[in-house]
Amino acid sequence: MLASASATTHADDAHALIGEAPPSPAGPLAADDLRPIALPPAIPLPRALQTLRFSVRQIEFVFRYRRLLGETFRFRGVVDDEFVVLTSHPDHVKSLFTAKPDDAPSLTGESPLRPIVGPNSVLTAIGPRHMRQRKLLLPPFHGEAVQRYAEMIAAVADREIDSWPVGKPIRLAPSTQAITLDVIMAGIFGVEGLPEKGTPERGLRDAIRWAVGLSVRPEAQLFELLNIRREEPAGPLKRLLDHVDRFVYALIDQRREAGDAAQRADILSLLLEATDEDGTPLTDRELRDELLTLVLAGHETTANSLAWAFERLVRTPAAYDRLRDISRSGDAAFADEDGWIEATIHETMRSRPVIPMIGRRVTRPWELGEYRVPAGTSVAMSILLLHHREDVYPDPFAFRPERFLGVRPGTYTWIPFGGGIRRCLGAALAMAEQRVVLRAIARRTDLVAVDAAPEHARHRNVTMIPQEGARVIVQAKRPSG
Numbered sequence: 001m002l003a004s005a006s007a008t009t010h011a012d013d014a015h016a017l018i019g020e021a022p023p024s025p026a027g028p029l030a031a032d033d034l035r036p037i038a039l040p041p042a043i044p045l046p047r048a049l050q051t052l053r054f055s056v057r058q059i060e061f062v063f064r065y066r067r068l069l070g071e072t073f074r075f076r077g078v079v080d081d082e083f084v085v086l087t088s089h090p091d092h093v094k095s096l097f098t099a100k101p102d103d104a105p106s107l108t109g110e111s112p113l114r115p116i117v118g119p120n121s122v123l124t125a126i127g128p129r130h131m132r133q134r135k136l137l138l139p140p141f142h143g144e145a146v147q148r149y150a151e152m153i154a155a156v157a158d159r160e161i162d163s164w165p166v167g168k169p170i171r172l173a174p175s176t177q178a179i180t181l182d183v184i185m186a187g188i189f190g191v192e193g194l195p196e197k198g199t200p201e202r203g204l205r206d207a208i209r210w211a212v213g214l215s216v217r218p219e220a221q222l223f224e225l226l227n228i229r230r231e232e233p234a235g236p237l238k239r240l241l242d243h244v245d246r247f248v249y250a251l252i253d254q255r256r257e258a259g260d261a262a263q264r265a266d267i268l269s270l271l272l273e274a275t276d277e278d279g280t281p282l283t284d285r286e287l288r289d290e291l292l293t294l295v296l297a298g299h300e301t302t303a304n305s306l307a308w309a310f311e312r313l314v315r316t317p318a319a320y321d322r323l324r325d326i327s328r329s330g331d332a333a334f335a336d337e338d339g340w341i342e343a344t345i346h347e348t349m350r351s352r353p354v355i356p357m358i359g360r361r362v363t364r365p366w367e368l369g370e371y372r373v374p375a376g377t378s379v380a381m382s383i384l385l386l387h388h389r390e391d392v393y394p395d396p397f398a399f400r401p402e403r404f405l406g407v408r409p410g411t412y413t414w415i416p417f418g419g420g421i422r423r424c425l426g427a428a429l430a431m432a433e434q435r436v437v438l439r440a441i442a443r444r445t446d447l448v449a450v451d452a453a454p455e456h457a458r459h460r461n462v463t464m465i466p467q468e469g470a471r472v473i474v475q476a477k478r479p480s481g
Ligand code: HEM
Pocket: 106, 122, 123, 124, 134, 293, 294, 295, 297, 298, 299, 301, 302, 303, 305, 353, 354, 355, 358, 359, 415, 416, 417, 418, 419, 420, 421, 422, 423, 424, 425, 426, 427, 429, 430
């Protein structure tokens, strides 16, 4: 008995906590497949009510209709009468991630992000333009390239933790946002540490913090709805972006004038040097769209994932204690020998995926299990529902990092970074940041929840964030170093 227990590995433990979904056929229909279209069940509510429920209570909405209608169902689009099919089966996800780019282009170009980051960025473009931008940007976001940021990330995290008061409630999300914003600004513009007052870099940093702060206000959701499907922003969103853009364009001008892009290693310099096949460089507008995409995609997501990690940990004492023990043991800079830090990040991103849904538009009739949808259908993959499948993750609402000990998360069952040719470009950076910051906070502080009840999730643009920004009290704090 004892012998067999000691022979049990982490992987065996995790296998009991990670299962498999039954197979479900999925993919484009062959040209000679004459089976008729068979649509999944529709939500039986008027469109206006669906839109309202989806916008205000997306999480309850998807869980409710998953329960009532099954793993594949359809609902009405937010703007027009088109319907969206939502699925949460790993085989359906696989068929979309591995599809030829023209068969299932991304829906990000039609998302609420388009009027903000514009139509020209790697996030919103589709087809050859997307592939070109992606190829250009991949090297600086590669795993090895981001390793060199580890020390800088640790220094930024230490500076932020130094500012936390002991014994008073604080919200972690604004703090983690300050950390991730500094990190992404360093990567993109090559500014190390806090940019000096009066510089366009500092102006941009402050403008972004201000804009993100405003975006959590309740009226922001209305402005988002007003801007859906627009090419250019309108109303208050436009004024807000004009303010941010002033600094982005000032930075581009300053760099063009300096003419030192070839000697610099930052991403703006890389973009300034890049040309089309015919030798044409990016226009200022294209540069602006790309830079804003990277700054926005690159910091809010990671910051909220970190906030969710501690929102979960302070309510899961055993997992939190183990994380603190590991973070405080030894001084091997960022070692995580038994993989607990990594497993904690994987479990956080499973149970609280900051982007809960992604989409593709199929351009050919598509099989999704027992259903067949016509060409032109928008298919949304619910990351949240997939991550809470009882057959894949037994006891899915429990926070259990041990699920991932010694186990690589599945390509089609753990998809917080999406997948295929649209997989998050910043995934390696986001993982590096989470490793370093999670460890720094766990090593230096003892946090407790302000309220015992878990924080609800709320939606901001395409993200799912903790309602109260992960409110905690710092009970004790250790010096850095
Ligand atoms: C925890 C943090 C993050 C999460 C959860 C996250 C999640 C995602 C998701 C779900 C997608 C869409 C993938 C798809 O449709 O298949 C995406 C795309 C993208 N992300 Fe992230 N992301 C994070 C951090 C970052 C960072 C640090 C950057 C760095 C700048 C970044 C840049 C991008 C870009 C440029 C794309 C578009 C890729 C493309 O369409 O080719 N993200 N991300």
